[in-house]
Amino acid sequence: MEDLNRLAPPQMVQGDPRTLTLLDVNARFLPHEQFRRLVANIERDGCLTSTPLVWNDAESGRLVVMSGNHRTLAAIEAGLTEIWWMQIDEPLPRQRQIALQLSHNAIAGQDDPAILKELYDELESVEWRQYTGLDDKVLDLLEKVDVASLGEANLDFASVQFMFLPDELERAEAAFDAARATATADQRWVAGLEQYEPVLDALETSRAAYKIGNSATALGVILTVFERHVGDLAEGWFDETSGEPTRKGTAPLETVFGARVVPVETAAVVRAAIDRLVKDGAVPADEPWRALDVLVAQQD
Structure with missing residues (x-):
């Protein structure tokens, strides 16, 4: 050493x-x-x-x-x-x-949100508030939270570590081993080194579009936009022209419906229809999703 x-x-x-x-x-x-x-x-x-x-x-x-x-x-x-x-x-x-x-x-400290808000409120001039570089939207969120009851020990959190690695196997393995030895995280997500700049560009675009300065908030915007377009991921298994699958295996239901959830009223109707088909023996009890095949066939 x-x-x-x-x-x-x-x-x-x-x-x-x-x-x-x-x-x-x-x-x-x-x-x-x-x-x-x-x-x-x-x-x-x-x-x-x-x-x-x-x-x-x-x-x-x-x-x-x-x-x-x-x-x-x-x-x-x-x-x-x-x-x-x-x-x-x-x-x-x-x-x-x-x-x-x-x-x-x-090695950097953490801001106490209550003290941060108290000090920020003392600034009467808009110019001095702008000088701090703090984001008004983030500070506005503090108004809606009882920060006195928050403490690091009481917060339930998980750490996620992004690593952008080169294509070369030996260099990638060495970088991954070094990161694993020097830092801890609940999850590690590995991406190609060439994806690093596009990720920063996406964060910067999100910040600029909504005029926010907090990276976590910008990441939330990116995830919201992703949720709106989750149905576009059907391109990974479906040929829209032929109407046929392009690969074997399974597909996430959200890429079929374009949403992760449906109204409970709709879910109840679908569930009742599936239960009837299972009870009639038209659909195996251990494969209830096959009710979709039956329902589609009835439309032909």
């Missing part, structure tokens, strides 16, 4: 952000609207109000931004010629560079 000795305290350095080297591979992404808000905030302040972490790579002569890539880029776009940053001057092995980068992205 690599040595995890303490780092020497970083020194504070002031300089031109254009002299810094941004990471080629950065796990943290920032939606376009949030980045534009960050640039606007920096233009208003005239400086950075949070400090990037920079490593002085003596071997290459580069000053590499380990944490704060978006802040640095936004400072450049805002026209700042000087910013402050914390600088590490000692050598850093590749493993420690990655660990530093990921730890700064991953």
Whole structure:
């Protein structure tokens, strides 16, 4: 295992952000609207109000931004010629560079919703509310919830981890093993690496369409749109032109009806019809779905 000795305290350095080297591979992404808000905030302040972490790579002569890539880029776009940053001057092995980068992205606190709402309500100016980057729709939801009764220990939740893996088997297996060793989740969903950008684009489109900033809310919008078009999945087993199946096996009922549920009145009528067919012996008791074949045949 690599040595995890303490780092020497970083020194504070002031300089031109254009002299810094941004990471080629950065796990943290920032939606376009949030980045534009960050640039606007920096233009208003005239400086950075949070400090990037920079490593002085003596071997290459580069000053590499380990944490704060978006802040640095936004400072450049805002026209700042000087910013402050914390600088590490000692050598850093590749493993420690990655660990530093990921730890700064991953270790973050949680907002207490009651305190968040209380502080937000103190802001009288619309401009300052906009400055915070908080989403009004999300905050509005707090009005409808008794947050005093909520606590992390009382919440029933499950964690889901998305992993976008490359096509190459060896690289995919290595990435999957690394993720499994460093993180826990109730479920892990694996997707192709080429699907990563379309997922981000879908989230960004949902946020822009409904003017929301919360990724979870945007994902809910995507799922709602999916539910409206669940019947389109019939393309996976049905040829609309010939009216014949295109494969063997089974098909989800929601792709037949275009909905996951039906009104109870309709369900009751269908269930009663199936029970009559089973009782008459026209349909096997262990295959009640065959009642659909009988009902369709009666229409011919």
